[in-house]
Amino acid sequence: MTTAQSTPTIKISLMGRIMAPIRAVLDNPVLAVPALIVYMIAVTLILLGLNRSDPLFPLKSSLAFPPLVLSPFIVLSAKIDWRFKGLLVLAALFIFLPLIGMYDSSYFELVIQICIFSGLALGLNIVVGFAGLLDLGYVAFFAVGAYLWAMFTSPVDTYFKVNNMLVSANYFYLFIFLGVAVAATGGILLGLPVLRLRGDYLAIVTLGFGEVIRVLAVNFNSPTNFTNGSQGLDGVLRPTVPPFIPDIIMRVDQTLGIPISNANTLAQQMLFYLVAIVIIACIIVIARRLDDSPIGRAWTAIREDEVAAIAMGVPLVRMKLMAFAMGASFAGAIGVLYAAKQSFVSPESFSLNQSIGILAMVIVGGIGGIRGALFGACVVTLLNLQVLKNLSLQINNFKNIDAVMPPWLVAVILAVVGGWILWKLLKALWSFANRWFGNAKQAEQVRVVVWGVLVAAIALLTLQGSGFRFDDWPAQLEPAKYERLVFGILLIMMMIFRPSGLLPEPRRKMEMTAAKAEAEDGAIGGGG
Amino acid sequence: MVSTRATTDRTITEWLYRYVLFPIGQMLVFIVGAGVVVMVLAYLLAFLFPEPRPNIVLVDQINRQLPGMLIAGVSLGFVYAMIALGYTLVYGVLKFINFAHSEIFMFGSVIGYEVMRRISDAGAIQSWSPPLLIIVVVSVSMVCAGLLAVLIERVAYRPLRGAPRLVPLISAIGVSLLLTDAVRAIEAITRNEFNLTYPTNDLAWLKTPLPLAFGETTVNVRITSIIIIIGAVLMLVAMNYFVNGTKLGRGIRAVSQDMTTASLMGINVNFMISLTFFVGGSFGGAAGSLFGMNVGTVTPYVGFTPGIKAFTAAVLGGIGNVTGALLGGLALGMIESFLNGILVYFPALGQRYTDIFSFSVLILILIFRPSGLLGERVDEKV
Numbered sequence: 001m002t003t004a005q006s007t008p009t010i011k012i013s014l015m016g017r018i019m020a021p022i023r024a025v026l027d028n029p030v031l032a033v034p035a036l037i038v039y040m041i042a043v044t045l046i047l048l049g050l051n052r053s054d055p056l057f058p059l060k061s062s063l064a065f066p067p068l069v070l071s072p073f074i075v076l077s078a079k080i081d082w083r084f085k086g087l088l089v090l091a092a093l094f095i096f097l098p099l100i101g102m103y104d105s106s107y108f109e110l111v112i113q114i115c116i117f118s119g120l121a122l123g124l125n126i127v128v129g130f131a132g133l134l135d136l137g138y139v140a141f142f143a144v145g146a147y148l149w150a151m152f153t154s155p156v157d158t159y160f161k162v163n164n165m166l167v168s169a170n171y172f173y174l175f176i177f178l179g180v181a182v183a184a185t186g187g188i189l190l191g192l193p194v195l196r197l198r199g200d201y202l203a204i205v206t207l208g209f210g211e212v213i214r215v216l217a218v219n220f221n222s223p224t225n226f227t228n229g230s231q232g233l234d235g236v237l238r239p240t241v242p243p244f245i246p247d248i249i250m251r252v253d254q255t256l257g258i259p260i261s262n263a264n265t266l267a268q269q270m271l272f273y274l275v276a277i278v279i280i281a282c283i284i285v286i287a288r289r290l291d292d293s294p295i296g297r298a299w300t301a302i303r304e305d306e307v308a309a310i311a312m313g314v315p316l317v318r319m320k321l322m323a324f325a326m327g328a329s330f331a332g333a334i335g336v337l338y339a340a341k342q343s344f345v346s347p348e349s350f351s352l353n354q355s356i357g358i359l360a361m362v363i364v365g366g367i368g369g370i371r372g373a374l375f376g377a378c379v380v381t382l383l384n385l386q387v388l389k390n391l392s393l394q395i396n397n398f399k400n401i402d403a404v405m406p407p408w409l410v411a412v413i414l415a416v417v418g419g420w421i422l423w424k425l426l427k428a429l430w431s432f433a434n435r436w437f438g439n440a441k442q443a444e445q446v447r448v449v450v451w452g453v454l455v456a457a458i459a460l461l462t463l464q465g466s467g468f469r470f471d472d473w474p475a476q477l478e479p480a481k482y483e484r485l486v487f488g489i490l491l492i493m494m495m496i497f498r499p500s501g502l503l504p505e506p507r508r509k510m511e512m513t514a515a516k517a518e519a520e521d522g523a524i525g526g527g528g
Numbered sequence: 529m530v531s532t533r534a535t536t537d538r539t540i541t542e543w544l545y546r547y548v549l550f551p552i553g554q555m556l557v558f559i560v561g562a563g564v565v566v567m568v569l570a571y572l573l574a575f576l577f578p579e580p581r582p583n584i585v586l587v588d589q590i591n592r593q594l595p596g597m598l599i600a601g602v603s604l605g606f607v608y609a610m611i612a613l614g615y616t617l618v619y620g621v622l623k624f625i626n627f628a629h630s631e632i633f634m635f636g637s638v639i640g641y642e643v644m645r646r647i648s649d650a651g652a653i654q655s656w657s658p659p660l661l662i663i664v665v666v667s668v669s670m671v672c673a674g675l676l677a678v679l680i681e682r683v684a685y686r687p688l689r690g691a692p693r694l695v696p697l698i699s700a701i702g703v704s705l706l707l708t709d710a711v712r713a714i715e716a717i718t719r720n721e722f723n724l725t726y727p728t729n730d731l732a733w734l735k736t737p738l739p740l741a742f743g744e745t746t747v748n749v750r751i752t753s754i755i756i757i758i759g760a761v762l763m764l765v766a767m768n769y770f771v772n773g774t775k776l777g778r779g780i781r782a783v784s785q786d787m788t789t790a791s792l793m794g795i796n797v798n799f800m801i802s803l804t805f806f807v808g809g810s811f812g813g814a815a816g817s818l819f820g821m822n823v824g825t826v827t828p829y830v831g832f833t834p835g836i837k838a839f840t841a842a843v844l845g846g847i848g849n850v851t852g853a854l855l856g857g858l859a860l861g862m863i864e865s866f867l868n869g870i871l872v873y874f875p876a877l878g879q880r881y882t883d884i885f886s887f888s889v890l891i892l893i894l895i896f897r898p899s900g901l902l903g904e905r906v907d908e909k910v
Contacts, residue, residue, distance in 0.1 A: 134694050136701075193895045200625040200697050204839060205894055208887035211836075215884050352832075356701060363698060476716030485709035491702025495695050496687050 026078040033084050036075055040088075043068045044096050048103055055397045058390035065107060066382050068096060069114065073375050073503070093277065101269065102249065103258055108269045114381045115276035116338055121361040121377040122283045122370065123330030128359065129368035129505075130291060131323035132303030134203040136355050137190075137210025141328035143217060143350035144186050145179035145335020147227060150345040154233035158225045172239035172340060176279070176333050183332025184325040191324035195317055198306065210355055217347040232346025236339050239275075241267045272341050279337065283330050287370055290326065299323060300507075353484065357384065360487045363494050366501025375503045380490070384483050391479040398470035407465035411458045426450065551768040555761060558855050562605070562862040563598050570594065570866060580873045589873065595742040596749070597869045598862070603753035603822070605861025606760035610815035611838030612845070612853035613767065614677075614808030620784040620848040621804045624693070627700035628680055630835020631707035632673050632809045636816025637826040638711055639669040641724040643817075648727035658733050662755060666817050673813020674806040681805040686798070704831075712828040725825045734821070752822040759818060763811065764854065770807070771850060780804050784848070833883065837864070840890040846903020855901060860886065 025035050046064050050057060075088040101108030120142060127135045151160050152167050152175070160166055167175075194205050221229035246267045253260050260266060290296050298319045301309035310316055339345050357380065365376025397403075429450065433443040494501065574586040611633050618626040643665045647653050653661065684703045688696045715722040728734050737748035771777040782790040783800040791797045819834065820826045841860045845852025867882045893900065 132694070134697065193891065197894055197898070200693065201894055201898065203697060204625065204836075204843075205891050208836070208890050212884050212887050215881075219881065356705065359698070359701075474717050474720070476720055476722075477713060482709045482713060484705040485713065488702045488704070488706030488709065492684050492699050492706065495691075495699040495702065496684070499691065499695050 026074070029080055032078045032080045033088070036071075036078065036088055037091075039074070040068070040071050040092060040096050043071065044100060047100050047107075052104075055401050055403075056394070058393040058397065062382075062387045062390040065100075065110070065386060066378075068092075068100065069111070069378055069382060070375075071096070073371070073378075076371065098270065098273065099252075099256075099258075101273070102252065102260065102266060105262065105266060105269060108266070108273065110382075110386055112269060112272050112276060112341060113385055114378055115273065115280060116334055116341070117358065117361060117381045118374050118377040119276070119280050119283055119334040119337075120331055120358045121365070121373040122280070122287055123327045123334070124358050125327075125362050125368065125370070125373040126287060126290070126330070127323050127327035128362055129373070130287075130296060130303070131299040131320065133320065133323060134200075134206070134359075135324075135327070136203050136207035136352070136359065137213070138206070138327065138331060138358055139350045139352075139355040140190075140210040140213035141183040141186055141331035142335045142338070142354075143213055143347075144183045144328075145332035146339040146345045146349070147217065147233075147335075148179050148182055148332070149175050149336040149339040150233040150236045151226060153237035154228075154345075155235045156228050156233050158228060158233070169237040169239050172237075172336070176275075176336050179332035179336040180329040181332075183335070184329035186332075187324040187326075187328025188321050190328075191321045195320055207352065207355075210350075210352060214347050214350050217350065227347075230347055232344060232348075234344045236343045236345060238268060238340050238343060239271065241271050245270050245274075272337065276337060279333055284370055284374075286326075291370075295319065295322060353487075356491075357483075357487060360490055364490055364502060366504040368507070369501070369503060369505035372501050372503040372505060376501070379502070380487075383486060388479045388483060388486065392481075395470060395473055395479070399473065403470050404466075405468040405470070407467045408462045410465055410468050411461040414461065415458055422454070547769040547773050548765060551765050552761065554851065555764065555854065555858075558858045559602055559605075562601070562855075562859045565859070566598070566601065566862045566866045567594065569863075570870065573870065577874075584873055586870075586873060590870070592745055593869050595740070595745065596747040597865050599740075599747065599749050599753055600868075601862035601865035602858065603756040603861070604865050605858035606756055606764075607815050607819050607822075607834065607857075608838045608841045608861050609854045609857025610760055610763070610811045610818075611834060612842035612857045613850065614812040615839050615842040616845075616847055616850060616853040617780075617804050617808040619842070620850075621780065621787075621801055622685070622689075624685075624696050625700070625839070626805075626808075627697065628684075628703035628707060629677075629808070629812055630831035630838070631704045631711075632677050632680075632812040632831075633816040633819070633835060633838075634826070634828060634831030635676055635707065635711060636669040636673040636813025637820035637830060638715065638724060638816075638828065639672045639813065640665050640817025640820045641726055641826060643668045644726055644728070644821075645724075653727065653731065658731075662759070662821075665821070666759060666814050669813040669817040670810035671813075673816065674810030677805040677809025677812070678802050681802060686801075708828045708831070715828065723825055723827050724820075726820055728821065728824065750822070752818070756818045756822060759814070763814060767807070767811070768850075776800075776803060780807075836890075837886050840886050840893075843890060843898075843900055844893055846900025849900065849902050852900055852902035860889070863889075 025031050043064060047061070047068060050060055050064065054060070072089045072092050075085055075092065078085070097111050098108075101111060120138070123141075124135065124138045127133050127138065149172070151158060152165065152171075153169070155161065155166075190206070190209055194202055197205060217227045218230050220227040227233065246263060249260065249263060249266055249270065252258070253263075291299075298309070298314045301312065301314050302316065302319060306316070338349075342349075361376035361380045362373050363376065364379055365374065366372025430443065430447060433446045434440065437443050437446070498504075570590045571587070574590050577586060579585060611629065614629045614632065615626060618624065618629070644653070644661075647656065647661070647664075656664075680703055684699045685696050688699055712722045715724065734751050737750050738754065739746050740749050741747075769777075771780060779790070779795050779800045780803060782793065782795055783797055783804075787797055790800070815834075816826075816831075819830075837860060838857065841856035842853050843856070844860060845854065845856030864882055864886065867885055871881060
């Protein structure tokens with residue numbers, strides 16, 4: 001156990017070396033602003049230049065779009081005046097992203113999805129991140145919001161339709177607030193019975209609660225039809241578009257000469273985008289204010305040590321209920337928006353997978369941080385809805401044009417993808433060889449032989465291999481259908497290597513590293 | 529501690545009593561107890577709602593179905609109990625809910641399919657004698673599932689030991705997601721489908737039900753139910769002996785009582801934890817292959833519902849308590865099979881509410897008696 005760790009080495013990671021010049025530019029107050037502007041314009045131009053008929057389009061688009069979506073985070077990480085930061089973020093949100101959206105409405109769709117999941121991640125972040133209550137049924141509140149709007153507007157023969165209780169599309173904005181209220185009530189109703197539970201028990205009960213809501217949605221079509229069962233509710237109304245949005249679109253269209261085929265859809269999307277941005281802005285402001293308030297400090301106290309928090313006079317019941325209610329209410333508002341956007345609601349959209357997906361966002365970004373939650377939502381949604389889907393499309397494209405991957409590329413991919421796993425195995429092998437031979441010289445010989453075999457294998461594959469024909473790709477193995485695999489790997493990797501997330505909150509980072517150090521000190525034979 | 533090597537009459541009787549008669553008697557008591565509770569519930573319901581639907585008299589229906597329901601309930605209960613053992617053993621040692629255990633169960637059922645399919649492809653399935661076939665299928669899936677559980681512990685849980693409680697839990701959720709899709713991918717590549725149907729169609733001995741007479745009514749009992757019951761009883765007795773009668777079992781118990789002290793006493797804690805995962809995982813795997821033989825078709829997503837129900841069973845009996853897992857599993861299986869039979873007669877409800885029922889049981893127990901039926905109240909150390 002100790003042999004592997006006995007020699008301290010100074011490591012500069014490969015990632016760090018690549019990032020260093022970028023970091024230097026971002027830290028330079030003079031260079032950063034123009035560099036960021038150039039960056040955003042360049043990415044936008046690249047995206048505008050992509051052609052859908054190009055067989056490599058899916059690959060190129062999933063390489064070019066994420067840099068644009070993630071540009072606000074790059075801006076925020078630069079060391080520049082906050083006014084510049086604000087302006088640049090606003091430019092990204094209101095100029096570059098809508099521009100790309102107008103050019104290709106599938107990007108707009110993606111951006112709206114990212115907004116929706118950002119809202120959900122921010123809400124779950126309050127429950128999991130701030131208050132430390134692991135909620136695996138969070139999607140239930142999302143469902144409550146979505147069904148609320150769907151039941152009152154869907155033309156399907158439900159109880160509300162039969163009794164003439166349908167409302168017009170103008171009530172949409174009112175229903176966002178109603179969604180907040182109803183979901184918050186739901187949060188309190190869930191919170192009350194589970195207050196005494198901690199950690200893993202809470203996780204299981206909330207999971208059960210989420211499933212109960214889903215099963216209810218499936219079964220609440222008899223004897224009185226409320227949810228139309230597993231068929232779901234379709235034809236959900238969308239809010240009417242105010243006239244200024246088509247005006248703007250027309251004007252942009254005339255000035256820039258972007259061909260716009262479906263102005264109505266575009267205007268609708270623009271409206272949803274704006275509403276989502278407004279909701280998210282509200283959520284961010286509320287979450288920040290809460291985090292800095294006595295309530296936020298109480299949550300932190302509960303998260304770190306419940307017993308100590310009680311001893312210090314934190315009103316546990318009220319604070320936990322507050323966390324559940326706040327998190328739920330955001331999900332409710334987003335749910336109403338989601339139902340209107342999809343115009344179709346069915347129980348399938350609210351499965352456990354969805355809950356875990358949102359949890360993955362919070363964890364990938366960094367538990368407990370607002371920026372982290374947003375970042376996680378962007379990364380995971382892009383991965384799930386763009387990268388994986390585009391990979392499937394790309395493979396299909398390759399199949400259609402009968403493409404063959406050249407042998408050297410196969411070798412490189414195998415080396416890179418398998419390299420990490422192999423690296424781990426080899427490290428285990430080295431320490432074993434060290435112990436087995438007892439002296440470093442023989443172990444060194446083993447090392448040379450193994451590396452030699454490895455390099456030879458790659459070389460042989462390059463020279464002798466016939467490459468990979470994409471027609472041989474199994475039809476069942478579509479990347480888009482393996483989102484669980486990706487989520488699973490993400491969660492495990494994050495927990496083992498970076499439990500505080502990609503954009504960690506300073507305080508959380510401290511907690512996690514402290515706990516880890518403690519674990520390494522105190523664990524019995526922690527394994528090497 | 530009784531020395532198992534002693535050969536005097538008294539110790540042999542005592543050994544038999546302790547490791548064979550007592551556990552079997554315990555199971556019988558639990559079965560009878562749960563059965564009585566279910567019967568009382570059934571007749572109470574029949575008394576309250578004599579005719580839930582026109583022309584259907586509930587008492588008659590119950591009289592007709594009760595024996596079948598009880599047997600199905602016992603076999604379902606044993607499946608739950610075997611999965612619940614995995615949760616409970618791991619919880620006892622690590623104080624952590626192994627979320628991925630339901631996927632180990634799933635893995636066991638898929639391995640069972642693979643073994644049976646291979647035997648069938650080799651054309652040998654007809655010629656093998658039934659006990660041999662079942663023993664081979666079950667034991668291979670036990671070993672594979674146990675090894676998988678050990679691997680999972682090594683890769684995804686051991687590096688996180690001592691971290692805040694949420695961290696290994698989230699990692700376990702990740703493992704569970706990863707396993708479902710990894711199994712799906714492997715099956716999709718090798719078999720080009722992932723709805724795996726056990727090749728049991730031409731096995732006459734497995735398909736023909738066994739008629740059993742209960743007074744005037746005859747119940748057709750499925751052979752698979754009987755296999756599950758016999759197999760589970762054998763394995764549970766062996767398990768009881770392993771945990772309470774062997775040195776390794778003593779090691780596991782010591783680690784679950786106090787890890788630090790156990791390590792000071794010269795027990796290899798990491799080995800004991802791996803062993804616990806192996807035992808728990810192999811029970812999950814056995815349950816998986818028996819379950820697969822019973823339902824016929826399994827998918828990589830088959831683990832979730834039995835997994836959460838078995839967890840409910842473990843909590844119901846008192847998590848960390850091996851006897852509790854048995855009691856909880858049997859009770860839950862009985863009640864569920866009873867609800868499955870009865871709920872059809874209530875037009876407003878329907879069978880699909882059985883799942884909600886299990887969740888409600890879970891939530892109610894966690895709220896009102898978090899230590900379960902047999903568990904002791906454990907106060908959190910500050």
